[in-house]
Amino acid sequence: MTAARVGVFGLLGSGNLGNDGSLEAVLGHLRAAHPEAVVDALCGGPETVTARYGIPATRLHWYRGEYRTASRAGAVAGKGLGKLVDVVRTAAWVRRHDVVIVPGMGVLEATLPLRPWGFPYALFLLCAGGRLFGTRVALVGVGADTIRDRPTRALVRRAAKLAAYRSYRDTLSRDAMRAMGVDTTRDEVYPDLAFALPTPPAAPAPGTVCVGVMDFHGSNDDRGRADEIHRRYLDGTTRFVRALAAEGRRVRLLTGDRCDAPVVAAILDAVGSPLVTAAEAASLTDLMREAAAADAVVATRYHNLVCALKAGTPTLALSYAAKSDALMERMGLGAYRHPAREVDADRLLAQFRALERESAELRRILAERNRAAARRLEEQFTALTTALFPGADHTHVLREAS
Incomplete structure (x- = not known):
């Protein structure tokens, strides 16, 4: 064939x-x-x-x-x-x-x-x-x-x-x-395709919090107030990171796109603490590894959330779109959301405390939801084969296109 x-x-x-x-x-x-x-x-x-x-x-x-x-x-x-x-x-x-x-x-x-x-x-x-x-x-x-x-x-x-x-x-x-x-x-x-990726083994770093940041300026409908939204997001996130560092917590800043680098630089400069460092993540596997080693994750980008949830780490979403809300609900953490457009550092800190108090139960829930996601993605790939590769012969070796 x-x-x-x-x-x-x-x-x-x-x-x-x-x-x-x-x-x-x-x-x-x-x-x-x-x-x-x-x-x-x-x-x-x-x-x-x-x-x-x-x-x-x-x-x-x-x-x-x-x-x-x-x-x-x-x-x-x-x-x-x-x-x-x-x-x-x-x-x-x-x-x-x-x-x-x-x-x-x-x-x-x-x-x-x-x-x-x-x-x-x-x-x-x-x-x-x-x-x-x-x-x-x-x-x-x-x-x-x-x-x-x-x-x-x-x-x-x-x-x-x-x-x-x-x-x-x-x-x-x-x-x-x-x-x-x-x-x-x-x-x-079906669950996001990233849930089909293997979860890397964790290297625990007790006391660490991962904070996923984003070059966030609002949605396509917010172009007229994009700068205002960005300033509010950056100020609130910076204050939250500063509060964690003041308590002696190690903070790892995560990104999901190269355009997020200026946000990381701005937070590092404003906080000025050796406890706050930037992760060098080149893939979702790297992001999962960072999340798996942390006590908790607070993140904005959708796939930062996916990686943290797949790693089984208690996660709080700085939600910028309905897709983030839907993901958190599906994974059993719908109560742990905060609007990215209006980051209130004090309220975010209170939500974070609540997240950590429920850490053991949330890890149990995430383990259960991740098993369900894996089963559904197996069904997705089976359906894809049926739809796109009817009667395919699977005996050859993968070759590059010429």
Whole structure:
């Protein structure tokens, strides 16, 4: 039997650890269940993806400055030309594949600032190409929300309708797509793909608290007050970290995207304590290892929360979107949430005390919920095989695409 040609697609290798963790989970499944598959990527950081995961990769956008603000005529022209070139590039790439997988990520949402002609447009081109050439495009364990911006909503809705397979990382996402006019009758909900990654062994560091920070400026609808939201978030988080350090607690600052580095630097500078250090995490596995060694975690980014919860560590969410609330509820920690838009250091500290008092019970709950998540993800991968690889021969060895 001819080996299946499988593409993976998304903002992968671009510095977001959550996106790359979803890719790692899907590649693990492909290598175990479909070792004959020939795999390559169309992604944001092709050099990183090739170096880290050993698969050939092509740059997602023809214009290299796609996600930088275009302030000069040349940049504007380059972006405009890039939209036309990407129609041809994406179509040609899709046509070479039997299956294209979009692994996890919040590809159907706008919980962070987003322009319609960036990734939503790229996703639409992918799904339209799949429908045109008969390539099965699968949106696997993705996140979604109800989008208010009309151009973005139109592109996301159409892309979702054109996909051959859809599953979501929470019920909230499926409900949002249904509200935007997508028939979700056959779409299933499974835990985030990162829960399929192996949990590394812990190296306990008693007394340590991990604080996951984020370059947070609000959502796509908050552009007018983005600076105000960011200042409030940074001030409240800094005060919380300072209070922990004043009590002699060791604090490890975690990130989830390279853009979070300035927030870490600002907190380190403001607190000025040797007890507060920054973790050098290059993957979700690194984040899980940090979380597993801590007494407790307080985190903002969605995949910081995923890693802490999967590690079984009591976790408090600085919640910036409904997806964080849904995750915490599903894992049995719905009571431990604090709004990222209005961080009140005193109230956050009180919630943190309550979290630590219930530590033993919360660890028991998380162990139980993690076992359930593992079972559901096994079902997800079985369903994916049935939908995308009917009658596949599993006797070959994984080869790189040429």
